[in-house]
Amino acid sequence: MLSRLVLGVALAASLFAFGAGGPARADDAVLKVATEGAFEPFNYTDKDGKVEGFDIDLTDAILDKAGIKHEWIRQDWDGLIPGLLAGKFDAISASVSITDERRKKVDFSDPIYRTSIRFVAPNGTLTSEKPEDLAGKKLGAQRATIAASYLKDHYPNSDIQLYDTQDALRLDLTAGRIDALLADQVAVSRGFLNKPEGAGFAFFGEPIKVGEGIAIVVPKGKDDLRKKLNAANAEVRQDGTFQKLSDKYFPGFDLR
Numbered sequence: 001m002l003s004r005l006v007l008g009v010a011l012a013a014s015l016f017a018f019g020a021g022g023p024a025r026a027d028d029a030v031l032k033v034a035t036e037g038a039f040e041p042f043n044y045t046d047k048d049g050k051v052e053g054f055d056i057d058l059t060d061a062i063l064d065k066a067g068i069k070h071e072w073i074r075q076d077w078d079g080l081i082p083g084l085l086a087g088k089f090d091a092i093s094a095s096v097s098i099t100d101e102r103r104k105k106v107d108f109s110d111p112i113y114r115t116s117i118r119f120v121a122p123n124g125t126l127t128s129e130k131p132e133d134l135a136g137k138k139l140g141a142q143r144a145t146i147a148a149s150y151l152k153d154h155y156p157n158s159d160i161q162l163y164d165t166q167d168a169l170r171l172d173l174t175a176g177r178i179d180a181l182l183a184d185q186v187a188v189s190r191g192f193l194n195k196p197e198g199a200g201f202a203f204f205g206e207p208i209k210v211g212e213g214i215a216i217v218v219p220k221g222k223d224d225l226r227k228k229l230n231a232a233n234a235e236v237r238q239d240g241t242f243q244k245l246s247d248k249y250f251p252g253f254d255l256r
Contacts, residue, residue, distance in 0.1 A: 031070040032089035040191040059093040066232035092217035097146040111213025113255040121180035129205025140178040
């Protein structure tokens with residue numbers, strides 16, 4: 001009985017801290033932020049089980065600027081938005097693109113950065129990203145990503161293969177089970193092509209701009225929280241923090 005009473009008090013405190021309408025926050029409330037932890041260099045897990053990467057450092061900076069205490073939670077990609085809707089955590093920062101389809105379920109902060117997607121194949125095997133030139137080819141992307149949606153919408157005559165993780169996607173490319181993959185240009189450049197397993201592979205075609213950018217995801221109705229995130233995001237851009245982190249992780253790429 002006592003344990004149930006304690007649980008009820010904790011739940012009530014949580015609802016007060018992060019209730020509908022945004023953070024009418026208790027001073028000791030901790031925002032639970034979910035990330036995938038498997039999308040190097042944006043978010044990944046180090047040997048000690050700690051999440052690292054550009055998403056982590058940038059979101060830390062934004063939340064610190066907003067004065068919001070927070071902790072990180074790992075969640076498989078497919079479970080991020082369902083987990084948010086179920087109340088398992090309070091926000092997501094995991095290279096999630098803003099899309100109209102996702103807006104039906106969740107709200108977004110202003111974009112915290114922008115990237116493009118691009119095709120990768122064995123060097124010299126493919127040269128054009130035009131749908132007619134990739135007809136009949138096996139094309140891969142990570143499930144529930146903007147790259148997967150793009151393949152489904154624009155390559156009806158290709159054989160589309162979807163994967164639970166980027167690692168599984170890249171493994172099938174290197175094993176020759178797919179002809180090309182489509183993924184975030186920066187992540188592929190920094191997390192695959194510059195590594196031994198990426199030797200012999202290269203981009204082909206042009207970078208593809210899709211969506212409105214990458215944002216922090218919050219539940220519907222958390223307007224006060226979203227406004228705090230937006231104000232802090234603007235400050236992080238103005239004070240040079242964003243550019244410092246961008247230069248650290250992605251020299252030569254413009255993520256603004």
